Amino acid sequence: xxxxxxxxxxxxxxxxxxxxxxxxxxxxxxxxxxxxxxxxxxxxxxxxxxxxxxxxxxxxxxxxxxxxxxxxxxxxxxxxxxxxxxxxxxxxxxxxxxxxxxxxxxxxxxxxxxxxxxxxxxxxxxxxxxxxxxxxxxxxxxxxxxxxxxxxxxxxxxxxxxxxxxxxxxxxxxxxxxxxxxxxxxxxxxxxxxxx
Amino acid sequence: xxxxxxxxxxxxxxxxxxxxxxxxxxxxxxxxxxxxxxxxxxxxxxxxxxxxxxxxxxxxxxxxxxxxxxxxxxxxxxxxxxxxxxxxxxxxxxxxxxxxxxxxxxxxxxxxxxxxxxxxxxxxxxxxxxxxxxxxxxxxxxxxxxxxxxxxxxxxxxxxxxxxxxxxxxxxxxxxxxxxxxxxxxxxxxxxxxxxxxxxxxxxxxxxxxxxxxxxxxxxxxxxxxxxxxxxxxxxxxxxxxxxxxxxxxxxxxxx
Numbered sequence: 001x002x003x004x005x006x007x008x009x010x011x012x013x014x015x016x017x018x019x020x021x022x023x024x025x026x027x028x029x030x031x032x033x034x035x036x037x038x039x040x041x042x043x044x045x046x047x048x049x050x051x052x053x054x055x056x057x058x059x060x061x062x063x064x065x066x067x068x069x070x071x072x073x074x075x076x077x078x079x080x081x082x083x084x085x086x087x088x089x090x091x092x093x094x095x096x097x098x099x100x101x102x103x104x105x106x107x108x109x110x111x112x113x114x115x116x117x118x119x120x121x122x123x124x125x126x127x128x129x130x131x132x133x134x135x136x137x138x139x140x141x142x143x144x145x146x147x148x149x150x151x152x153x154x155x156x157x158x159x160x161x162x163x164x165x166x167x168x169x170x171x172x173x174x175x176x177x178x179x180x181x182x183x184x185x186x187x188x189x190x191x192x193x194x195x196x
Numbered sequence: 197x198x199x200x201x202x203x204x205x206x207x208x209x210x211x212x213x214x215x216x217x218x219x220x221x222x223x224x225x226x227x228x229x230x231x232x233x234x235x236x237x238x239x240x241x242x243x244x245x246x247x248x249x250x251x252x253x254x255x256x257x258x259x260x261x262x263x264x265x266x267x268x269x270x271x272x273x274x275x276x277x278x279x280x281x282x283x284x285x286x287x288x289x290x291x292x293x294x295x296x297x298x299x300x301x302x303x304x305x306x307x308x309x310x311x312x313x314x315x316x317x318x319x320x321x322x323x324x325x326x327x328x329x330x331x332x333x334x335x336x337x338x339x340x341x342x343x344x345x346x347x348x349x350x351x352x353x354x355x356x357x358x359x360x361x362x363x364x365x366x367x368x369x370x371x372x373x374x375x376x377x378x379x380x381x382x383x384x385x386x387x388x389x390x391x392x393x394x395x396x397x398x399x400x401x402x403x404x405x406x407x408x409x410x411x412x413x414x415x416x417x418x419x420x421x422x423x424x425x426x427x428x429x430x431x432x433x434x435x436x437x438x439x440x441x442x443x444x445x446x447x448x449x450x451x452x
Contacts, residue, residue: 021304021320021370029244045243111314152317153306154371161316 021153025187028063033183038087042183044147046161050081052182057087059179068162068186070110073196077102079143081184094133095179096126097143107193110160114148120168127170139176141168151187159189220271220407222443224280227264230416232435234259236292237386237425243306243318244294255305257292259432265334269443275406278338284356286330288388290430293323304370309381319377320370326428327366328388332358344406352398352414360390363428385429392426394419402443410443 029047033039038058039051048067051060061067061083071078079097084090100123104110120141127136145164150157166182234257236242244255267282294305306318336354365382369375400414418434425431 021306024304024306114314147314149314149316152315154320154369154374155317 022158022189025151025153025158026191028061028067030060036181039181040183040185042163042165043185044149044161044163045185046149046151046159046187047185048187050083050182050184050186052166053178053180054085054091054093055178057085059083059085059091059093066192068184068188069192069194070104070107070188071194071196072104073194075103077104091129094126094128096128098124098126104193105195107160107188107190108150108157110162110188110193111148111150113145113162116145118143120166125168125170127172134172136168136170136172139169139171141170141179142166143168159187161185161187219273219447220275221446222269222271222278222410223446224267224269224282224412224441224443225265226267226412226439226441227262228416228437228439229260229262230419230435230437231258231260232418232432234290234427234430234432237427237429237431241308241384242292243308255292255294257290257430259288259290259427259430259435261286261288261437263287267334267336268446269338275344276340278340278350280334280336280338282334284330284332284334284358286332286358288328288330288427290326290328290388290427290432291323292429307381309377319374319381321367322370323366323368324385324429325366325368326363326385326388326430328363328428329361330358330392331361332356346403346405348402348410350400350402350414352400352416353396354398355393355395357391357393360388363388365429386425388428389423389426391423393422395422396420398439400439404443407445409445412439412441412443414439414441 025046026048028049030049031041031043031047033041039060040047040049049061050067051058053059065082067081067083069080071080077099079099080094082094084092097118099118102112120138120143125136125138126133143164143166145162147163149161151159151161163185167180169176169178236255236257242255263284263286265282265284267280269278269280271278294303304320304322307321308316309319310317334354334356336352338350338352340348340350342349365385367378367381396416396419398414398416400412402410402412404410415438416436418436421432
């Protein structure tokens with residue numbers, strides 16, 4: 001086959017891939033919050049975004065990294081939010097919340113998080129800024145899963161949508177840092193749920 | 197108010213204020229098409245991207261009207277004014293679809309169909325089309341500033357009132373197996389009003405001798421819907437189109 005035929009086939013496959021509902025659900029849709037336009041609006045649609053103010057700069061999900069992951073390992077459940085702080089000094093930031101009391105076997109079990117509030121002073125939180133990871137010395141804060149939903153698309157189970165809010169104050173090198181106005185709306189399926 | 201409109205509309209072509217035998221009367225058969233930009237009337241259950249700096253979802257919505265009318269036009273004794281009324285059959289179509297491009301965008305959007313506790317169901321939809329048929333009464337007045345020319349420019353102001361005959365909502369599902377939910381889903385969408393009314397102005401021209409059959413063409417300025425939710429799933433905003441018509445004289449004048 002000549003080269004133009006291969007190019008044509010590639011384009012067709014690309015278009016077909018773009019028409020898959022599962023693929024569409026993994027995209028991030030950033031809808032600005034009218035009151036805080038640098039942050040995504042709090043939604044419950046599975047838009048795969050999160051955002052918060054890291055001190056005064058917005059720290060949000062990006063189009064390159066998977067915004068949220070769940071990792072279950074050795075009886076611990078890790079909820080990860082990963083994104084960028086672009087205002088001021090650029091920093092890649094990751095928040096790892098180690099959630100007690102839930103031991104999901106599949107992503108579908110995460111719906112048990114519906115209307116669950118975690119006091120972050122009671123759980124372990126790791127913060128990674130660029131390549132440095134350290135346990136956060138939490139002064140105060142909470143993580144609330146406001147809504148968890150099984151999402152069925154065209155009668156087929158697709159993912160669990162987790163929507164919620166968070167805020168925390170913690171110490172870094174004896175300097176207090178505030179993460180405020182945090183909100184997330186993420187879809188979790190087999191691609192970002194790991195049982196190790 | 198409506199009865200008054202109806203009475204005036206139906207009687208106006210036959211009124212004869214000057215009692216003169218010189219007035220021209222035409223049977224006018226016209227057809228036209230108008231397309232409107234439109235916004236969705238209720239986007240609460242639609243999952244789609246939003247415009248960055250505009251309100252609203254990044255979905256394509258529009259509204260168009262195709263119509264055919266039969267009217268009687270009666271001219272004033274000086275031939276400057278033409279008053280017309282008649283009946284109009286129109287089909288109005290509201291559409292919502294996704295912005296599909298060749299490479300990136302999806303050709304469907306998600307619609308939240310059901311919610312029950314911690315379970316939410318979406319359906320993937322490619323297009324929603326709501327077609328409504330109306331029977332209406334147009335009432336119009338034309339000003340012909342240049343008299344008795346073969347090519348005659350005119351300005352028109354008018355309105356119409358339309359009564360719904362039937363309405364149907366077609367839903368094109370991305371997964372054909374979901375067609376079984378079409379009727380149930382169609383009930384979720386706003387239905388067009390049973391009665392709607394519009395006001396409009398237009399500019400046009402006729403070609404043909406006075407008192408002989410004439411051909412006409414006009415461009416209407418954006419019509420104003422007096423009931424903004426007339427469109428059902430979409431709210432028509434600004435729009436324009438064209439009208440073509442044939443006028444056949446019903447009487448002969450004696451002074452030509």
